[in-house]
Amino acid sequence: SQQGEEDPQALSIQEGENATMNCSYKTSINNLQWYRQNSGRGLVHLILIRSNEREKHSGRLRVTLDTSKKSSSLLITASRAADTASYFCATVPSGYSTLTFGKGTMLLVSP
Amino acid sequence: GEEVAQTPKHLVRGEGQKAKLYCAPIKGHSYVFWYQQVLKNEFKFLISFQNENVFDETGMPKERFSAKCLPNSPCSLEIQATKLEDSAVYFCASSPGTVNYGYTFGSGTRLTVV
Numbered sequence: 744s745q746q747g748e749e750d751p752q753a754l755s756i757q758e759g760e761n762a763t764m765n766c767s768y769k770t771s772i773n774n775l776q777w778y779r780q781n782s783g784r785g786l787v788h789l790i791l792i793r794s795n796e797r798e799k800h801s802g803r804l805r806v807t808l809d810t811s812k813k814s815s816s817l818l819i820t821a822s823r824a825a826d827t828a829s830y831f832c833a834t835v836p837s838g839y840s841t842l843t844f845g846k847g848t849m850l851l852v853s854p
Numbered sequence: 855g856e857e858v859a860q861t862p863k864h865l866v867r868g869e870g871q872k873a874k875l876y877c878a879p880i881k882g883h884s885y886v887f888w889y890q891q892v893l894k895n896e897f898k899f900l901i902s903f904q905n906e907n908v909f910d911e912t913g914m915p916k917e918r919f920s921a922k923c924l925p926n927s928p929c930s931l932e933i934q935a936t937k938l939e940d941s942a943v944y945f946c947a948s949s950p951g952t953v954n955y956g957y958t959f960g961s962g963t964r965l966t967v968v
Contacts (some may be wrong), residue, residue: 773953785858785945786897788956829894840952841887841910844897 747775747832747845755851762819764848766832767812773835775808775815776842780829789817789830794837822852856880860946860960861928867936867967875963876928879948885909886929887947887957888921897945902952903929909952936967 750765766775774793778786792799792808792815799806805818819826829847836843859878867873879886888900899913903923914921918936923929933940943964947957 776956778959785959785961786947786957788958791954791956793954831897833897835953841899841902841912842957843899844889846896 747834747843749830749832749845749848751848752846753849753851755853756822758822758824758852758854760822760852762822762826762850762852764817764830764832764850766815766817766845768815768832768834768845769813771810771837773837773839775806776833776835777804777806777815777817778831778833778844780831780847782828786831819850822850824852824854826850827852858946858948858958858960859928860944860963862963863961865963865965867965869937869967870935873933873936873940873965873967875931875944875946875965877931877946877948877960878928879946880958883948883950883958885949885952886923887949888929888931889945889947890942891945891962892942900931900944933965936965938967941965941967 747766747768776791777789790801803820808815829849831847833842833844861876887902889897901911901914902909918934921931943962945962947959949955949957
C-alpha cells in the first residue's frame with residue numbers, strides 16, 4: 744500500500760529559482776529515497792537518506808529527514824528546465840524490505 | 855550491462871489474450887522488482903526476486919499474474935487473460951540488496967489492453 748504522500752502535487756517555477764517538495768509517510772522507516780521520472784521514462788534514483796541521518800546533499804539536491812514528524816523534503820537549488828519531471832519519494836518501512844512509493848510531485852521549470 | 859533492459863517497449867493485447875514482459879537486470883544485482891504504474895501515478899509493487907527465488911509477492915494479484923527469474927535468462931512477468939484494467943506501464947528494477955540500496959529502473963513496458 745502507498746506509504747508516502749508528496750506535497751505539492753504540482754509545482755511550477757522559473758529557471759534559477761529553488762524548488763522544494765515535501766513527503767510525509769506513515770510508519771517507521773529504514774530509509775527514504777527520492778526518484779525522478781522524466782515523461783515516458785523509468786525512475787532515476789537521486790538520493791537515499793537513512794533513518795539516522797537528518798540531512799544529505801548531492802550536487803544541487805538537498806534532502807532533509809525528520810523522523811519525529813515522519814516527513815522529508817527535497818530541495819533543488821538553481822533549477823533548470825532539464826529538472827522538469829515528476830519527483831517521487833519512496834520508503835522502506837521498518838521490518839519490510841521493499842520500496843513503497845508516493846504519488847509524486849510534478850515539477851515544471853520554465854526557461 | 856549497466857542498465858536494466860525491458861522488452862518490449864510497447865505491447866498491445868486484446869482482452870483475454872496473454873501478455874509476457876521481459877526484464878534483464880544489471881549483472882551482479884541479486885534482486886529484481888516489478889512495479890505497475892497506472893496513469894503516470896503511483897507505483898504499485900507486484901513482486902520481487904532474490905536471484906531465482908521469489909522474495910516478496912505480497913503485491914501480486916493472485917489470479918492471472920505470474921513471474922519468473924530463471925538462471926541465464928531474462929526475468930519475465932506474464933499476465934494470462936488480460937483485462938482492460940491491466941493497461942499500465944510495467945517497470946522492472948534491480949538492486950544489489952534490498953534495504954539500504956537504491957533501485958535501478960528500466961524504461962518500462964507499456965501494455966495496452968484493447
